[in-house]
Amino acid sequence: MAPSQQEIPLQLVDEVVIxxxxxSGDGMQxxxxxxxxxxxxxxxxxxxxxxxxxxxxxxxxxxxxxxxYQVRFASKDIHTPGDQPDVLVAMNPAALKVNxxxxxxxxxxxxxxxxxxxxxxxxxxxxxNPLDDPRLDQDYQLVAIxxxxxTLTAVESTGLSNKDALRCKNLLALGMLYHAxxxxxxxxxxxxxxxxxxxxxxxxxxILALRAGANIAxxxxxxxxxxxxxxxxxxxxxxxxxxxxxxxxMGLVAGCKxxxxxxxxxxxxxxxxxxxxxxxxxxxxYGVTTFQAEDEIxxxxxxxxxxxxxxxxxxxxxxxxxxxxxxxxxxxxxxELPLVVVNVQRAGPSTGLPTKTEQADLxxxxxxxxxxxxxxxxxxxxxxxxxxxxxxxxRIAVTYMxxxxxxxxxxxxxxxxxxxVPSADSLKPxxxxxxxxxxxxxxxARDPETLARPWAIPGTPGLEHRVGGLEKADLTxxxxxxxxxxxxxxxxxxxKVNGVANSYEPLEVFGPEEGDVxxxxxxxxxxxxxxxxxxxHENGHSVAQLxxxxxxxxxxxxxxxxxxxxxxxxxELNRGQLSRLVRSELLIDAISLPxxxxxxxxxxxxxxxxxxxxxx
Amino acid sequence: xxxxxxxxxxxxxxxxxxxxxxxxxxxxxxxxxxQQAFASFGVPKEKFAVISGIGCxxxxxxxxxxxxxxxxxxxAPAIASGVKIANPDLHVWVVTGxxxxxxxxxxxxxxxxxxxxxxxxxxxxxxxxxxxxxxxxPTTVPGKNTPSSPYGSLDEPxxxxxxxxxxxxxxxxxxxxxxxxxxxxVITAAHNHKGFAFVEILQNCVxxxxxxFGHVTDKEVRDDRQVDLRDGQxxxxxxxxxxxxxxxxxxxxxxxxxxxxxxxxxxxxxxxxFRICQACENxxxxxxxxxxxxVERPVLDETVTKQVQDVTESLxxxxxxxxxxxxxxxxxx
Numbered sequence: 001m002a003p004s005q006q007e008i009p010l011q012l013v014d015e016v017v018i019x020x021x022x023x024s025g026d027g028m029q030x031x032x033x034x035x036x037x038x039x040x041x042x043x044x045x046x047x048x049x050x051x052x053x054x055x056x057x058x059x060x061x062x063x064x065x066x067x068x069y070q071v072r073f074a075s076k077d078i079h080t081p082g083d084q085p086d087v088l089v090a091m092n093p094a095a096l097k098v099n100x101x102x103x104x105x106x107x108x109x110x111x112x113x114x115x116x117x118x119x120x121x122x123x124x125x126x127x128x129n130p131l132d133d134p135r136l137d138q139d140y141q142l143v144a145i146x147x148x149x150x151t152l153t154a155v156e157s158t159g160l161s162n163k164d165a166l167r168c169k170n171l172l173a174l175g176m177l178y179h180a181x182x183x184x185x186x187x188x189x190x191x192x193x194x195x196x197x198x199x200x201x202x203x204x205x206x207i208l209a210l211r212a213g214a215n216i217a218x219x220x221x222x223x224x225x226x227x228x229x230x231x232x233x234x235x236x237x238x239x240x241x242x243x244x245x246x247x248x249x250m251g252l253v254a255g256c257k258x259x260x261x262x263x264x265x266x267x268x269x270x271x272x273x274x275x276x277x278x279x280x281x282x283x284x285x286y287g288v289t290t291f292q293a294e295d296e297i298x299x300x301x302x303x304x305x306x307x308x309x310x311x312x313x314x315x316x317x318x319x320x321x322x323x324x325x326x327x328x329x330x331x332x333x334x335x336e337l338p339l340v341v342v343n344v345q346r347a348g349p350s351t352g353l354p355t356k357t358e359q360a361d362l363x364x365x366x367x368x369x370x371x372x373x374x375x376x377x378x379x380x381x382x383x384x385x386x387x388x389x390x391x392x393x394x395r396i397a398v399t400y401m402x403x404x405x406x407x408x409x410x411x412x413x414x415x416x417x418x419x420x421v422p423s424a425d426s427l428k429p430x431x432x433x434x435x436x437x438x439x440x441x442x443x444x445a446r447d448p449e450t451l452a453r454p455w456a457i458p459g460t461p462g463l464e465h466r467v468g469g470l471e472k473a474d475l476t477x478x479x480x481x482x483x484x485x486x487x488x489x490x491x492x493x494x495x496k497v498n499g500v501a502n503s504y505e506p507l508e509v510f511g512p513e514e515g516d517v518x519x520x521x522x523x524x525x526x527x528x529x530x531x532x533x534x535x536x537h538e539n540g541h542s543v544a545q546l547x548x549x550x551x552x553x554x555x556x557x558x559x560x561x562x563x564x565x566x567x568x569x570x571x572e573l574n575r576g577q578l579s580r581l582v583r584s585e586l587l588i589d590a591i592s593l594p595x596x597x598x599x600x601x602x603x604x605x606x607x608x609x610x611x612x613x614x615x616x
Numbered sequence: 617x618x619x620x621x622x623x624x625x626x627x628x629x630x631x632x633x634x635x636x637x638x639x640x641x642x643x644x645x646x647x648x649x650x651q652q653a654f655a656s657f658g659v660p661k662e663k664f665a666v667i668s669g670i671g672c673x674x675x676x677x678x679x680x681x682x683x684x685x686x687x688x689x690x691x692a693p694a695i696a697s698g699v700k701i702a703n704p705d706l707h708v709w710v711v712t713g714x715x716x717x718x719x720x721x722x723x724x725x726x727x728x729x730x731x732x733x734x735x736x737x738x739x740x741x742x743x744x745x746x747x748x749x750x751x752x753x754p755t756t757v758p759g760k761n762t763p764s765s766p767y768g769s770l771d772e773p774x775x776x777x778x779x780x781x782x783x784x785x786x787x788x789x790x791x792x793x794x795x796x797x798x799x800x801x802v803i804t805a806a807h808n809h810k811g812f813a814f815v816e817i818l819q820n821c822v823x824x825x826x827x828x829f830g831h832v833t834d835k836e837v838r839d840d841r842q843v844d845l846r847d848g849q850x851x852x853x854x855x856x857x858x859x860x861x862x863x864x865x866x867x868x869x870x871x872x873x874x875x876x877x878x879x880x881x882x883x884x885x886x887x888x889x890f891r892i893c894q895a896c897e898n899x900x901x902x903x904x905x906x907x908x909x910x911v912e913r914p915v916l917d918e919t920v921t922k923q924v925q926d927v928t929e930s931l932x933x934x935x936x937x938x939x940x941x942x943x944x945x946x947x948x949x
Contacts, residue, residue: 286934298694305698458683468686
């Protein structure tokens with residue numbers, strides 16, 4: 001049914017994937033996150049995937065300078081930011097070239113023709129203007145519009161220079177999409193007011209551009225259809241939109257509140273973990289002290305010092321930083337003090353691809369220290385899940401007097417989704433009691449259940465004692481070179497860490513309790529696996545999902561669960577690290593599905609692999 | 617809780633651990649001096665945290681009956697920083713050596729100085745790596761034959777005092793292992809200083825670098841080879857204090873006691889401290905000991921605590937409830 005000129009139809013859809021793409025200076029991350037926040041407040045379920053270059057302001061118009069932000073919003077339960085965008089906003093030729101192949105056939109393609117001059121085309125290595133190719137209009141719903149000119153007109157009254165005025169063009173594009181997807185402008189206007197409150201001229205220009213975008217879209221009937229995406233039937237409760245790194249910070253603060261201890265966060269700036277430091281630095285009124293250290297080693301050492309003095313010492317980093325912290329983490333193993341090491345993984349080795357995602361630090365986290373230095377490892381599955389995972393890491397660290405690694409990654413850390421906020425009374429406190437009793441005090445005596453040693457902090461009269469990196473005599477903690485004692489202490493530390501598994505909740509699978517294929521995952525593969533398994537269920541296949549929050553020590557019931565399925569598939573953004581563990585620890589012939597492209601799995605590619613497994 | 621000042625004797629700071637330094641090591645004298653000094657401060661002994669890295673000197677915490685932390689190579693200032701920020705009420709002392717502090721841990725040392733953390737660093741300088749059997753260190757005199765420099769060390773050394781001055785330490789002093797009265801005085805001054813205190817202790821290693829500072833510290837020569845700098849007093853040296861020092865427009869020179877300049881540890885730039893610690897290398901000018909610099913600067917652990925208090929006062933104390941209800945929320949019913 002062709003719409004009449006006067007009547008633009010409103011179509012109800014259950015999900016949309018939009019990708020905003022432009023220069024790294026074009027404000028695409030801001031545009032995407034504003035669209036996300038507005039959609040969250042409308043009650044959509046959503047997932048995002050910011051994808052940006054390492055260069056803060058790469059040379060304008062270049063292919064490597066393209067920054068993208070993908071948001072998927074839906075009226076149903078979703079788990080990934082979507083495999084293919086329905087809508088691509090390309091602010092320049094480079095953005096078009098990098099992203100066009102991902103756009104769904106027939107998808108909406110909005111192109112800013114204002115940046116398609118000969119020089120722009122040359123920088124993107126286009127020999128001819130791709131907009132002149134008639135196929136573009138046939139394969140996609142092409143909306144070619146000069147956003148630059150429209151922005152200059154819209155903000156003319158503010159008297160801003162052309163250069164400053166053009167900075168508002170992302171808001172104009174955002175306004176257009178707000179109209180196309182029936183979103184109100186109010187949230188973004190409020191946000192702009194708080195951001196540019198002290199710069200009224202800039203504020204006015206941005207608001208004018210935003211409104212102009214919505215008006216142009218409506219008045220010039222830019223889009224053949226206007227869409228509506230209703231709120232998702234999410235479980236009851238209070239929600240907020242949250243990014244992964246922010247949720248880690250919140251979870252760490254909550255964990256320390258539940259432990260009843262102050263939080264000390266020592267960190268050195270590193271992509272993509274710095275946002276955890278930024279977020280915690282704002283929580284000073286929650287008993288949080290942040291310390292931007294001179295290097296990664298100082299960051300972890302200061303955190304160990306803070307734990308020694310009675311705070312929960314936490315440090316955060318990404319893979320290369322974890323390597324630098326390894327020796328100090330071994331010290332924390334030896335002195336048996338709580339420590340949480342947040343590792344927001346990125347693609348490596350070495351500096352690798354700092355802004356791209358990977359989960360290849362699993363074995364480094366578990367084993368990457370000299371000698372036998374066991375350490376629990378907790379992994380977060382999604383941006384919202386970071387809260388609970390961080391809380392779990394704090395719980396283990398203070399309950400067992402041990403360093404813990406919390407694994408996140410760039411995909412989770414920079415992504416965002418709705419977070420069902422738990423009520424304060426639903427979170428179980430784990431209050432910590434420092435050693436106070438001086439009678440018969442032994443620094444390395446152990447709690448019979450957890451094998452944790454007492455936490456005896458400086459300032460407590462009568463408990464003066466010495467700790468250090470030299471091997472400890474059992475009980476007294478004095479330096480000991482006794483061979484039997486060394487073996488006993490190695491074994492004790494290992495038993496203590498293995499005992500953490502006794503505190504896990506029983507494993508729960510998603511899907512049939514037994515069957516043909518179990519897809520086992522950990523970390524950020526959660527959403528893609530869930531999407532793929534859901535599709536397998538729709539096709540009537542016997543496929544289940546098991547996702548590990550506690551990656552080390554492995555859960556006690558893992559082996560028995562895995563054995564209920566004919567095949568175990570382990571997709572990982574590494575060369576098969578969990579697969580190695582499952583094979584060596586459980587003697588289960590798991591099938592590894594590795595991917596190391598700096599990009600997350602797509603649900604469709606996982607579905608394809610599962611189908612292949614089922615067919616063979 | 618009692619607020620009485622505790623009275624201690626040296627033995628109250630002696631731990632039950634057997635001291636394992638080589639017989640004749642300068643560290644014994646330093647340990648004795650530190651234990652005596654700590655006993656005199658009137659600070660409850662549970663409030664001392666003595667933190668070390670790796671090396672002969674870093675065994676020190678085991679022998680002190682206080683809270684102690686023998687950590688990893690070079691990292692003691694970083695660990696101490698965390699301890700002090702987490703509990704500013706503690707008296708945090710770092711014991712380190714020339715390799716530990718100036719080589720592997722150089723970065724932590726200069727940044728602790730820059731931040732003016734209220735921690736006290738005792739650097740035992742014996743100009744050699746002792747625990748690893750005698751390699752040249754960042755303070756070894758060029759030309760020295762060691763296992764790792766069999767044809768003579770080629771490295772130029774650091775002057776720890778000028779390094780500390782350059783990094784902006786608010787208290788910089790030097791003393792000698794065997795001059796216990798002076799050592800106690802300097803350590804007491806470090807204790808009383810608000811902010812970072814750096815004390816270089818010239819220390820002998822009888823095994824690998826015997827007589828490292830003999831030309832400065834031996835009884836027969838030390839009156840002529842040392843000048844004990846006292847704030848606000850003339851710079852005098854010699855057995856009978858019969859020689860003086862004074863700054864000239866270009867350098868530093870020996871003069872009569874009447875002409876001697878007055879030492880100021882809190883000069884506006886620290887330029888004189890820098891000049892005198894450099895000049896000592898030329899042989900004619902005596903080696904300065906005592907307090908080379910002492911100034912007041914904002915102390916990081918205090919400013920950190922104050923910022924937390926200020927933010928808490930202005931935003932209100934955060935609770936689990938307020939944490940969970942923060943941000944823009946919506947309800948699904």
